[in-house]
Amino acid sequence: MTTTTYELTWDLDVFFNGGSASPQFIEHLEKLKTDLQSFEEAVDSWTIPTDANDSSLINLLEKFQVVSQNIRQAGAFVSCLQAQNTNDTRANELRGMVTTLSSRFSTILTNFDEKLSSIGSDTWNGLLKQNSLKELSFVLNERRTKAAEKLPKEQEALINALSIDGYHGWGEMYDTIVKHVKIPFEENGKKVELSVGQAANKFSSSDPNVRKQIFEEWEKAWDKQADLLAGTLNHLSGFRLSVYKQRGWDHILKEALTYNRMKSETLDVMWEVISDLKQPFADFLQRKAELLGVDKLSWYDLDAPVGEVNTTYSYQEGAEFILKHFQDFGDELTTFTGKAFENRWIEAEDRPGKRPGGFCTSFPVDEQSRIFMTYSGTPSNVSTLAHELGHAFHSYALKDTHPLNRGYAMNVAETASTFAEMIVSDAAVNNAENDDVKLALLEDKIQRSVALLMNIHARFLFETRFYEERKNGIVSKKRLNELMEEAQKEAYLGSLKEYHPLFWGSKLHFFITGVPFYNFPYTFGFLFSLGIYAQAVKEGKGYEKKYMAMLEDTGSMMVEDLAMKHLGVDLTKREFWEEGVKLCIKDVEEFMEMTKNK
Numbered sequence: 001m002t003t004t005t006y007e008l009t010w011d012l013d014v015f016f017n018g019g020s021a022s023p024q025f026i027e028h029l030e031k032l033k034t035d036l037q038s039f040e041e042a043v044d045s046w047t048i049p050t051d052a053n054d055s056s057l058i059n060l061l062e063k064f065q066v067v068s069q070n071i072r073q074a075g076a077f078v079s080c081l082q083a084q085n086t087n088d089t090r091a092n093e094l095r096g097m098v099t100t101l102s103s104r105f106s107t108i109l110t111n112f113d114e115k116l117s118s119i120g121s122d123t124w125n126g127l128l129k130q131n132s133l134k135e136l137s138f139v140l141n142e143r144r145t146k147a148a149e150k151l152p153k154e155q156e157a158l159i160n161a162l163s164i165d166g167y168h169g170w171g172e173m174y175d176t177i178v179k180h181v182k183i184p185f186e187e188n189g190k191k192v193e194l195s196v197g198q199a200a201n202k203f204s205s206s207d208p209n210v211r212k213q214i215f216e217e218w219e220k221a222w223d224k225q226a227d228l229l230a231g232t233l234n235h236l237s238g239f240r241l242s243v244y245k246q247r248g249w250d251h252i253l254k255e256a257l258t259y260n261r262m263k264s265e266t267l268d269v270m271w272e273v274i275s276d277l278k279q280p281f282a283d284f285l286q287r288k289a290e291l292l293g294v295d296k297l298s299w300y301d302l303d304a305p306v307g308e309v310n311t312t313y314s315y316q317e318g319a320e321f322i323l324k325h326f327q328d329f330g331d332e333l334t335t336f337t338g339k340a341f342e343n344r345w346i347e348a349e350d351r352p353g354k355r356p357g358g359f360c361t362s363f364p365v366d367e368q369s370r371i372f373m374t375y376s377g378t379p380s381n382v383s384t385l386a387h388e389l390g391h392a393f394h395s396y397a398l399k400d401t402h403p404l405n406r407g408y409a410m411n412v413a414e415t416a417s418t419f420a421e422m423i424v425s426d427a428a429v430n431n432a433e434n435d436d437v438k439l440a441l442l443e444d445k446i447q448r449s450v451a452l453l454m455n456i457h458a459r460f461l462f463e464t465r466f467y468e469e470r471k472n473g474i475v476s477k478k479r480l481n482e483l484m485e486e487a488q489k490e491a492y493l494g495s496l497k498e499y500h501p502l503f504w505g506s507k508l509h510f511f512i513t514g515v516p517f518y519n520f521p522y523t524f525g526f527l528f529s530l531g532i533y534a535q536a537v538k539e540g541k542g543y544e545k546k547y548m549a550m551l552e553d554t555g556s557m558m559v560e561d562l563a564m565k566h567l568g569v570d571l572t573k574r575e576f577w578e579e580g581v582k583l584c585i586k587d588v589e590e591f592m593e594m595t596k597n598k
């Protein structure tokens, strides 16, 4: 195994030297402005083609691609700056600058798309026969359809302009509020103030008093901000709904489904199967409660470890563990991951002032990714690390495709990440040195199923119901709590004693403006990747090529077609989803068998 000691902090200087004070980054933004200007002029003066041999579209797409990559590069850099230090006010200013540029880009694209959609269909079909446009058929047709479903360009341009302060501004407000959330905690007789991320890690403490104490303080801290949070959520969602109404979209999930390139039948059948088959997970939670010596679990016990096994891994151990098990699956994934560790693509340090959670973002200009998380050594931290590496590998798998075909949606994005997570957790269970360790790891794995089939389900139920109510006016803080608790009770089949009604405020995902309904794609990705994983296990290392071919298509197909082409399955039918959920239930059955006499 490697002898390199991996560093806990990432390298951002390789992109732009000097953090939020980087003169290089300002130069990048200036250049971007010029490129935007030139793209805008090109779009404005573009005469709608009437001849199938016209080459003007190809030239425009060239400019489009350059601007798009550079904006994503800028956005990625600022996301990293903001996450690594929530007190970096300069980073927030930079965010504002990037948001302004992105918004201008959207406005130009609205104009572009409208022109695109007004090309006559005969000319259009002729154009798509051109060699350099053929491979872009899917994404270009998608743009035409989306444009046709929107308002006239002047109105869409106005919406875009207003969204900077009226919509995305609310998303940014959330970050500002979270910055003020501090969770007081007593550690070794000393009072400390934890950041949200640090406090969240305490929920996996083996000490029930620690979990209970942190949860009480956690609820209090979020409750203190609940008025601001409720206002923020109501205005953000109100803006979104007003736009939908103007466009004549009644289905609150329309944007999310279109974005995720999936049919509503697929989503409905997925939740239906999960609801029908989830009882074993409630039984599991009941067994876990017995193992922890309580009659029922509470929200804050969900992540508690079972048993006395010390399954803490140093960052180095975690990294080596991941590398070792990726090796069973494929050489390209392993080599890629090794480089990510060596070249400091990962920010993992456990320190105050970091944003909670984890993410992976790609810097398309350099064809590199960066991973953000707070690593404190729990098995679930190791899983998160593998998860984010899966995202990074997905970007890598797309490197040879046309840049405009790399825009994959969140549901398939979560496929690669979950797949990577599964390799690590499965191998860990299978290679456990004794039954106690095996049980702890198995439990960690089932926790993930519980998170995706119950927790995410609760978020989905809450969010869809909240949006329906929001159509009729402001939804009060009290009502938000009620809706959340109801959703949690339903999703967990009433198996918990205490719930987390303020979850609508503590979870960033409800405040994301870039992508609406930031929940069901996780579950989709999880079950979708289970299907792929089952095949990979059967076929061994040789599967990596096929896997990467599937990833390559993720930016240019409907998910139903992707599944049919690479897995030979119909996502609108129950069978595929049932198989996935049953794989998760097998873990539960093994757990129940192992613990029946404990």
Ligand SMILES: [Zn+2]
Pocket: 387, 391, 413, 414, 417
């Ligand atoms: Zn993810």
